[in-house]
Amino acid sequence: MSTTVIEDVTLAERAYRIRRNALLMGEVQGQGYIGQALDIADVLAVSYFGAMNYRAAEPDWEDRDRFLLSNGHYAIALYAALFEAGILPEEELETYGSDDSRLPMSGMASYTPGMEMSGGSLGQGLTIAVGRCLGLKRKGSKSFVYTLFSDGELDEGAVWEGLLSAAHWKLDNLIAMVDVNNQQADGPSTQIMAFEPLVPKLEAFGWYVQRVNGNDIGAVKEAFDNARNLKEPKPRIIVCDTKMGCGVPFLEQREKNHFIRVDAHEWKLALEALDETFAGSKA
Amino acid sequence: MNSVVDKKPRLKTSAMIASIAGEGQVTRSAPFGHALAALARTKTNIIGMTADLGKYTDLHIFAKEFPERYYQMGMAEQLLMGAAAGFAHEGAQPFVTTYAVFATRRAYDFIHQTIAEDNLDVKIVCALPGLTTGYGPSHQAAEDLALMRAMPNMTVIDPCDALEIEQMVPAISAHKGPVYARLLRGNVPAVLDEYNYQFELGKAKMLRGGNDVLIISSGIMTMRALETAKALESDKVDVAVLHVPTIKPLDTETIIREARRTGRMVVVAENHTVIGGLGEAVATTLMRAGVSCTFKQVALPDEFLDAGALPTLHDRYGISTNVMATNIKQWLA
Numbered sequence: 001m002s003t004t005v006i007e008d009v010t011l012a013e014r015a016y017r018i019r020r021n022a023l024l025m026g027e028v029q030g031q032g033y034i035g036q037a038l039d040i041a042d043v044l045a046v047s048y049f050g051a052m053n054y055r056a057a058e059p060d061w062e063d064r065d066r067f068l069l070s071n072g073h074y075a076i077a078l079y080a081a082l083f084e085a086g087i088l089p090e091e092e093l094e095t096y097g098s099d100d101s102r103l104p105m106s107g108m109a110s111y112t113p114g115m116e117m118s119g120g121s122l123g124q125g126l127t128i129a130v131g132r133c134l135g136l137k138r139k140g141s142k143s144f145v146y147t148l149f150s151d152g153e154l155d156e157g158a159v160w161e162g163l164l165s166a167a168h169w170k171l172d173n174l175i176a177m178v179d180v181n182n183q184q185a186d187g188p189s190t191q192i193m194a195f196e197p198l199v200p201k202l203e204a205f206g207w208y209v210q211r212v213n214g215n216d217i218g219a220v221k222e223a224f225d226n227a228r229n230l231k232e233p234k235p236r237i238i239v240c241d242t243k244m245g246c247g248v249p250f251l252e253q254r255e256k257n258h259f260i261r262v263d264a265h266e267w268k269l270a271l272e273a274l275d276e277t278f279a280g281s282k283a
Numbered sequence: 284m285n286s287v288v289d290k291k292p293r294l295k296t297s298a299m300i301a302s303i304a305g306e307g308q309v310t311r312s313a314p315f316g317h318a319l320a321a322l323a324r325t326k327t328n329i330i331g332m333t334a335d336l337g338k339y340t341d342l343h344i345f346a347k348e349f350p351e352r353y354y355q356m357g358m359a360e361q362l363l364m365g366a367a368a369g370f371a372h373e374g375a376q377p378f379v380t381t382y383a384v385f386a387t388r389r390a391y392d393f394i395h396q397t398i399a400e401d402n403l404d405v406k407i408v409c410a411l412p413g414l415t416t417g418y419g420p421s422h423q424a425a426e427d428l429a430l431m432r433a434m435p436n437m438t439v440i441d442p443c444d445a446l447e448i449e450q451m452v453p454a455i456s457a458h459k460g461p462v463y464a465r466l467l468r469g470n471v472p473a474v475l476d477e478y479n480y481q482f483e484l485g486k487a488k489m490l491r492g493g494n495d496v497l498i499i500s501s502g503i504m505t506m507r508a509l510e511t512a513k514a515l516e517s518d519k520v521d522v523a524v525l526h527v528p529t530i531k532p533l534d535t536e537t538i539i540r541e542a543r544r545t546g547r548m549v550v551v552a553e554n555h556t557v558i559g560g561l562g563e564a565v566a567t568t569l570m571r572a573g574v575s576c577t578f579k580q581v582a583l584p585d586e587f588l589d590a591g592a593l594p595t596l597h598d599r600y601g602i603s604t605n606v607m608a609t610n611i612k613q614w615l616a
Binding site: 109110116117118120121124126127128129130131132133134135136138139157158161162164165168 | 330354356357359361362364365366367368369370371372373374375392393396397400401402
């Protein structure tokens with residue numbers, strides 16, 4: 001539940017507007033991790049409008065819930081959510097990925113409000129989250145740490161160190177989300193380094209695990225609520241099965257979708273397709 | 284055969300807990316652990332973290348007094364550094380220990396990306412610097428200074444002895460930003476007390492003057508340099524010793540001024556490979572300042588080092604006092 005004053009807007013509308021923001025930024029660059037931004041918009045909408053405590057005007061508010069973006073290349077998605085949340089001013093959207101911008105393609109914690117870690121190297125978020133959660137407990141804080149990472153990062157050993165450690169320390173203030181879109185740089189994740197069955201692995205590591213369709217916003221909201229409300233002394237993880245390019249059918253079907261190149265005229269078509277999808281979903 | 288121990292005795296490989304102290308040297312026990320515990324009594328945001336090497340980095344002394352501020356992260360160095368970053372973001376000042384090899388080689392990207400890039404207040408203090416174990420290359424941090432020098436925002440320290448370690452701890456805690464410091468543990472020689480020495484971050488100190496040779500040294504090599512200077516007195520060779528405990532930022536002003544004095548051969552001595560450490564730092568400093576001099580290095584070779592007894596290895600690689608003194612005489616001849 002956000003402590004900021006917000007209009008009476010549905011989570012689905014938030015997700016739609018996050019997708020829109022992402023497409024507008026993608027157009028500035030002409031290319032980028034737009035497939036991922038579209039697939040994770042529902043998870044971000046729930047995070048920022050259905051789960052986390054924060055103050056838009058005060059991004060460093062001590063009692064805020066922290067959001068760690070381990071997959072730094074999803075910065076375009078996080079910026080889209082931060083614009084919608086009012087943490088980033090709308091005028092900056094067109095500076096995405098440009099010289100002297102506060103919005104580089106790979107998120108930087110040192111100069112971007114709302115970006116709490118620099119995740120470009122991948123596989124580091126959970127290790128930082130462990131330290132944050134322990135540090136918060138030392139202070140007697142009630143804040144949660146939400147950490148998003150991708151299925152490709154399951155290949156990195158440090159992720160498993162983080163998984164072991166969080167359970168060891170009984171970090172009940174840690175909620176992790178893993179975006180299973182089954183795509184990474186060289187191909188489908190399950191073919192590059194097979195990680196299924198994932199849920200039993202995570203449960204064996206001592207986590208409370210839920211697996212949901214990451215593009216069913218109702219299911220995502222329910223999972224986030226369960227994760228936050230659980231009274232057991234263990235960390236929580238939500239495995240989100242998502243569809244790359246979700247919301248824009250011709251991008252969903254594009255084969256080379258890890259780093260999408262979109263022609264200039266196609267951005268307008270993408271926005272129109274998104275508007276259509278959203279209108280259709282409300283009907 | 285029934286036994287091998289009856290054959291001609293060999294010197295045994297130095298174990299991890301071996302002290303670097305020579306026979307008869309004055310030592311103090313676990314200066315780092317005691318200094319950290321003392322500081323932590325007043326600085327309440329200090330925490331200690333380790334990757335299964337608390338006992339071997341003297342952190343157990345801190346742990347005993349402050350069990351609730353001691354975090355055993357297990358044998359997971361990348362996790363250790365990432366978690367230290369997380370702690371620092373939440374207001375703690377982590378003192379993080381492991382062996383120098385594991386911090387600087389295994390966890391380099393995590394230090395670089397999660398700690399150094401955000402200029403976090405994390406102090407990475409590591410045992411077994413350079414060649415201080417005969418265990419073999421897996422534990423011999425011959426290149427740690429080169430690696431950490433190359434990292435932006437990082438302060439890099441190579442302390443000489445027990446006194447310097449005791450003084451270094453509050454100094455690096457007072458400095459805001461990431462620090463990498465080498466560590467000597469166990470029974471650590473106490474050498475600098477008689478020189479009225481005071482550690483100052485970023486400052487090189489002349490410990491003794493001399494007109495023939497200027498040894499510029501750091502860490503345990505300063506101890507060896509002082510011994511070498513004493514030994515060469517009887518050969519009428521006058522040796523100055525400039526101790527440079529802070530490798531980064533380098534006290535270029537003092538180094539240039541002392542090296543500029545004509546007539547002195549400059550010898551840079553480090554417990555580190557010839558590549559990328561104090562030697563090359565001094566060399567580039569002098570070249571940039573237009574200072575020419577006779578320049579020699581006493582350092583470990585660009586090789587994977589042998590396993591064996593430390594005294595044997597130090598002789599073999601020329602960083603023992605005897606061999607250093609012999610080499611200096613040869614270079615002067």
